[in-house]
Amino acid sequence: TPLGRADVEAAAARIAGRVRRTPLLPGLPPPGLHRTGRGLLLKAEHLQYSGSFKLRGAANAVLALGARRMVTGSSGNHGIALARLARALGAEVTVVLAGGAHPAKIAVIKALGGRTVRVPGGVAERDARARELAEETGAVLIPSSDHELVVAGQGTVGLEILAEAPDTETVYVPTGGGGLLAGVCLAAYGHPVRVVGVEPAGTPRYARSLAAGHPVRLAPGDSVADGLRGQQPGAVPYPVIRDRVDDLIAVSDAEILAAAALLRRRGVEAEPSGAVALA
Structure with a gap:
């Protein structure tokens, strides 16, 4: 529906x-x-709490899906939100970042215990790698915006x-x-x-x-x-x-x-x- x-x-x-x-x-x-x-x-x-509205969508997806291992492609704020949630819930998250990602945001994701993967290229390449990682590892893919x-x-x-x-x-x-x-x-x-x-x-x-x-x-x-x-x-x-x-x-x-x-x-x-x- x-x-x-x-x-x-x-x-x-x-x-x-x-x-x-x-x-x-x-x-x-x-x-x-x-x-x-x-x-x-x-x-x-x-x-x-995570510094941006992204915590809302991330929390709704994580809680509804009961995800324990997650992967996402993010320019930073969605990754920060997921890393914060993962830490609170005892879950794991891998954040795939494209070339233009802000270094300060990457540092926050790491400080929260998130794993980061850098890929050359832009958003399309980043999101493709996140999908691959989800398929390879069985982690739940939680996109930064393209998810109900x-x-x-x-x-x-x-x-x-x-x-x-x-x-x-x-x-x-x-x-x-x-x-x-x-x-x-x-x-x-x-x-x-x-x-x-x-x-x-x-x-x-x-x-x-x-x-x-x-x-x-x-x-x-x-x-x-x-x-x-x-x-x-x-x-x-x-x-x-x-x-x-x-x-x-x-x-x-x-x-x-x-x-x-x-x-x-x-x-x-x-x-x-x-x-x-x-x-």
Whole structure:
């Protein structure tokens, strides 16, 4: 059956003891920015236990599957989330990282007890190696966005926004693999809120794909938003986004860096990938 809001509600119940219900901060944002009658609100997922919203989807998948040995391909934040969960649950995780992965994120994964594997190339090569490792070792593959349980978990961000600020008019969602955007689309189902995905101008995979009417594979692109790089939409998020997103917009690296700097001046430590929504 297709994913629906009920899957997001089930995820919220499942992960309640493992994730933080983060506040909506007045005035400014990264991940999940909203314009309401009160101006701009920031869904403060930088205060999540693993440092990003990725803990939500990871926790939903791990807990639902009862995984003891896991493998994933990640640009960092999903790998950090899985490593944190694995340590708490006495499980094992291997994180496959592509060439552009941030060294600080790799260090955190290792510090949490995760095993890391580096591969040359980009996201496609990384994810292919993760699939191979899962097949070779029998570990459970938990992708960073292209998985129904992961998408449902990310959608809990949207449930919390709409519960706390039901008069929200628009939610701006950083968009890379599309897991968070698809999840927020599901959470917003039946609610009069506009959901807008924000992509780096260098890798607008969803905007290009929706314009073409089918998933499009882009040439490798670059962006300061290292967490949002990738060449094609995920099979799970794509139909949800196609059917339910209200708009997709693209922002330049200069706009992203300016937004991150603005957030830092306001005391919010946001990486470029998180600042795209404000940009």
